[in-house]
Amino acid sequence: MSAWKEGSDARLPLYQRLREEIMDRIASGEWPPGETIPTEAELTRRYNIAVGTVRRAIDTLVNEGLLERSQGRGTFVRRPDFDASFFRFFRQVNAAGQSRVPTSRILSASLQTPPPAAAKALELTEHESCICLERLRAMEDGSLLAEKIWLPASRFSGLLEIPLEQFDNLLYPFYEARFGQSIGSARETLTIDSADAATADMLGIAPRDPVVVIERTALGYDRTPLEYRCSMGAAATFRYQIEIS
């Protein structure tokens, strides 16, 4: 009768087991981002548990940002938004106060042996190759962000055949549409460095000026690393805020 998967540990509370189930379904792509998951009533029937328990499981996932409820419409698999990202804090706001997607231009795309940092982030051996993109983004206020992006070649085969002009401004929807690779979460690390000559030239600042270095590892819903990127911007235009409680 039970629809539970194998791995489900019967000692765990029901709502946690259901939470795992839902996460597995999302990770496997069975319930893709942007779509609804089954209704509460349906889950109640399928797993033969009470509504309250189903609600509890969904509550936790909504809290974690994996799901989104909409009364009368259903419960949706959420796409992560990168509003919390450091990128937001290089002024990406125009005079009207609207946040706009920065324009970006891919400078190059090539097949490479992964450099150590990328190999580690993407969990690649030295024998597995990766794709490296170089990109320049222009913010609203004219400040620039110089990026290098590494992707595991095995999951993005065919990317090098796409002309550089056909890359979308936003890469994550592009990954999803073209390669079926959905980004579910990411980890960013921020450090301060001083610009070398090449970077300074790209960013339009003086050599040795301080730059903010953002390293990001982006993961799929199943926690597989799908992208590693390293972005640099002038430190002068940087401002970041957190709440503590």
Added chain:
Amino acid sequence: MSAWKEGSDARLPLYQRLREEIMDRIASGEWPPGETIPTEAELTRRYNIAVGTVRRAIDTLVNEGLLERSQGRGTFVRRPDFDASFFRFFRQVNAAGQSRVPTSRILSASLQTPPPAAAKALELTEHESCICLERLRAMEDGSLLAEKIWLPASRFSGLLEIPLEQFDNLLYPFYEARFGQSIGSARETLTIDSADAATADMLGIAPRDPVVVIERTALGYDRTPLEYRCSMGAAATFRYQIEIS
């Protein structure tokens, strides 16, 4: 029969109204940080609502970090922990991997007319005076943090009579014990600047070296601003990490 306060809007869901009630009690100091709030059963009786509703109200506050549950012991008013604080990301870890409280020394304490930034953060007019502390903190690795701290004089009267050596290493417990001012939350803003001569001298770096500037406004449980501080540290030893989802 009802124990509801005046402001309670009867159109709101019960669990939200109870949530407000609990927040008010904490803000007023009736239920102080570190202590338990009444049991679920007691709240059930007092407000004449079902346990599930009480649990729901407490759930949201636990999620927001205001309360902390401990099975068999009770539900406690949480003190904010500053694990997310930018300060933590100057290496404050010793060889054993343990995080230690940095030593600190108060350099001066004086009564001032608040400078504009402090006046704004503390919501003071130019006619209200504030106390200014200057402090130097030493991190585990030997790097330094130069701080200026502003407090509204009205809430910290008598502070200037305390000898500088008697200030505790951690100021927030000190505020609580000596002045009954509990910090409930804080907001920090990080920017990058270059060190002027005086700051460079204090931090032991070269003038014009990049520094990380952390501005913090700390609030009471009732959201009243209680402290504004501005701290500077060498950018080279700074490293910050966030998760996005």
Added chain:
DNA sequence: CAGTGGTCTAGACCACTGT
């Protein structure tokens, strides 16, 4: 109007904590 999530109740039983 049917179907969805949102609120609320009432009560059972379990698991942990302190005495």
Added chain:
DNA sequence: CAGTGGTCTAGACCACTGC
């Protein structure tokens, strides 16, 4: 052991969405 929070059920009614 009594008292606390933790899990789970079963079902009522409301409010919103889309057809």
